[in-house]
Amino acid sequence: MERTASDTIAAIATAWGEAGIAVVRLSGPRAVELAGTVVQAGFSFPPPRFMRLTFLTDGEGRVLDQILVVRFAAPKSYTGEDVVEIHTHGGTLAAQLCLEGLLRAGARLAEPGEFTKRAFLNGRIDLSQSESVLGIIRSRSREALRAAARTLSGELSSFASNIREELLTLQSTLEVGLDFPEEGIPYRSEEELLDAVTTIRLSLEDLMDRCSVGLLLREGVRVALTGRPNVGKSSLLNALVKQERAIVTALPGTTRDVIEEVITYRGVPVRLVDTAGLRAPADEIEASGIKRTLAESRRADVQLWILDGSQLLEGPDRSYIQELAREGKGHIVVLNKSDLNGSDCPSVVMEEHVRALSPESPVLSLSAKTGEGLELLKEQVLSLASGSGALDAGLNVTARQLSEVREALAAVTDAEAAARENIGQDVTAELLAEARRSLERLLGLECDDALLDSIFSRFCVGK
Ligand SMILES: Nc1nc2c(ncn2[C@@H]2O[C@H](COP(=O)(O)OP(=O)(O)OP(=O)(O)O)[C@@H](O)[C@H]2O)c(=O)[nH]1
Numbered sequence: 001m002e003r004t005a006s007d008t009i010a011a012i013a014t015a016w017g018e019a020g021i022a023v024v025r026l027s028g029p030r031a032v033e034l035a036g037t038v039v040q041a042g043f044s045f046p047p048p049r050f051m052r053l054t055f056l057t058d059g060e061g062r063v064l065d066q067i068l069v070v071r072f073a074a075p076k077s078y079t080g081e082d083v084v085e086i087h088t089h090g091g092t093l094a095a096q097l098c099l100e101g102l103l104r105a106g107a108r109l110a111e112p113g114e115f116t117k118r119a120f121l122n123g124r125i126d127l128s129q130s131e132s133v134l135g136i137i138r139s140r141s142r143e144a145l146r147a148a149a150r151t152l153s154g155e156l157s158s159f160a161s162n163i164r165e166e167l168l169t170l171q172s173t174l175e176v177g178l179d180f181p182e183e184g185i186p187y188r189s190e191e192e193l194l195d196a197v198t199t200i201r202l203s204l205e206d207l208m209d210r211c212s213v214g215l216l217l218r219e220g221v222r223v224a225l226t227g228r229p230n231v232g233k234s235s236l237l238n239a240l241v242k243q244e245r246a247i248v249t250a251l252p253g254t255t256r257d258v259i260e261e262v263i264t265y266r267g268v269p270v271r272l273v274d275t276a277g278l279r280a281p282a283d284e285i286e287a288s289g290i291k292r293t294l295a296e297s298r299r300a301d302v303q304l305w306i307l308d309g310s311q312l313l314e315g316p317d318r319s320y321i322q323e324l325a326r327e328g329k330g331h332i333v334v335l336n337k338s339d340l341n342g343s344d345c346p347s348v349v350m351e352e353h354v355r356a357l358s359p360e361s362p363v364l365s366l367s368a369k370t371g372e373g374l375e376l377l378k379e380q381v382l383s384l385a386s387g388s389g390a391l392d393a394g395l396n397v398t399a400r401q402l403s404e405v406r407e408a409l410a411a412v413t414d415a416e417a418a419a420r421e422n423i424g425q426d427v428t429a430e431l432l433a434e435a436r437r438s439l440e441r442l443l444g445l446e447c448d449d450a451l452l453d454s455i456f457s458r459f460c461v462g463k
Pocket residue numbers: 228229230231232233234235236247248249250251252253254255256275276277278336337338339340366367368369370
């Protein structure tokens with residue numbers, strides 16, 4: 001069947017499997033007419049938004065199920081078109097037969113995300129709101145759900161639109177100045193211009209923080225537990241997941257492979273990755289374990305460098321810690337076994353050693369055995385990953401949206417430098433225009449079919 005934007009589409013909107021009810025959805029100009037073919041003869045549709053009880057029938061008038069039918073009249077519906085929803089009993093067969101009847105009558109099976117795509121094309125919601133529908137569907141924690149709901153209610157769009165408006169105003173005043181150079185003075189003084197650009201940069205940074213937190217809530221943070229053998233990496237993993245997940249022994253070189261577990265902390269999925277202790281490998285198995293450890297360390301968002309706090313700091317630890325600090329990677333130096341109270345070397349002294357070695361590295365004393373310091377560790381991991389963004393202000397974003405915000409911020413930061421160095425208002429104006437175009441792509445004011453297809457194809461059918 002030929003696909004047009006105006007044909008009538010149908011799909012089962014609820015998940016597959018046994019359940020109380022299932023919902024079949026229809027959208028398009030023939031929604032009411034086609035729904036009429038699968039219900040009991042003589043059925044009259046209730047006014048929009050009212051439900052009416054009737055029976056689902058097969059092509060020959062035989063009753064298949066008792067159902068509820070509701071319609072929404074264009075343009076006041078999810079898609080902006082005429083929409084009919086048929087609520088059958090759950091368990092897939094009734095809904096499946098209902099859908100088949102609709103397809104026989106002339107509906108087309110909806111593509112993934114096509115209902116939401118129509119909502120966007122008909123101006124019911126903007127692109128960032130459409131993408132947050134997916135965020136709601138995929139949310140795995142209450143906090144992630146709230147972030148998606150904030151975006152759906154338009155917080156991201158209104159934030160981004162306001163910045164876009166400011167960019168537009170600034171750019172147009174600049175262009176007036178550029179177009180009438182005979183006036184002798186730029187339309188805005190250099191200081192005024194710099195102030196205005198700085199204000200926009202600060203707003204974009206704020207937006208960036210909120211989006212990064214939203215992404216963190218959805219995607220989580222990857223934490224690698226690394227260190228030399230026997231310092232208690234596996235014990236720490238077990239203590240954090242509250243079960244005996246990894247093998248712990250007093251023998252150095254116990255862990256050979258990478259072990260992953262996910263915990264949720266304050267709504268953020270935290271993926272903990274236990275690794276083989278780093279040292280000159282004793283055999284081939286350990287050598288490949290160590291290779292994996294190094295790969296995991298690179299992949300992680302936050303790397304824990306774990307030390308046995310009851311022992312003296314040794315040569316290899318010094319170089320690893322300094323390397324972490326030099327790379328600028330998010331990391332925490334963990335002094336484990338605080339319960340031993342450092343008979344040889346009190347942990348306070350150890351902390352000082354680490355601070356002297358790498359003043360910027362956060363250091364934390366804890367005990368995998370007693371659980372002391374574990375809450376603080378989780379808190380620090382989260383604050384490293386979320387930067388300055390507050391968790392309860394997070395906005396749900398996709399990687400695509402985040403990269404548009406990042407590009408806008410980069411362009412405005414360059415514009416600020418250009419304004420500060422008096423490079424020329426035409427350069428500043430062009431950079432501001434670049435930032436504005438990023439925000440327009442974010443909002444979907446400027447988008448092509450390929451972009452829309454890539455966004456909506458990630459949805460499930462029926463949404
Ligand atoms: N007292 C005390 N002992 C600990 C603590 N954490 C770990 N240990 C002990 O230290 C030893 C090594 O622990 P593991 O968790 O296997 O150490 P690892 O870093 O995973 O070692 P590898 O896998 O060999 O690299 C075991 O005997 C643990 O019981 C702690 O907080 N306090």
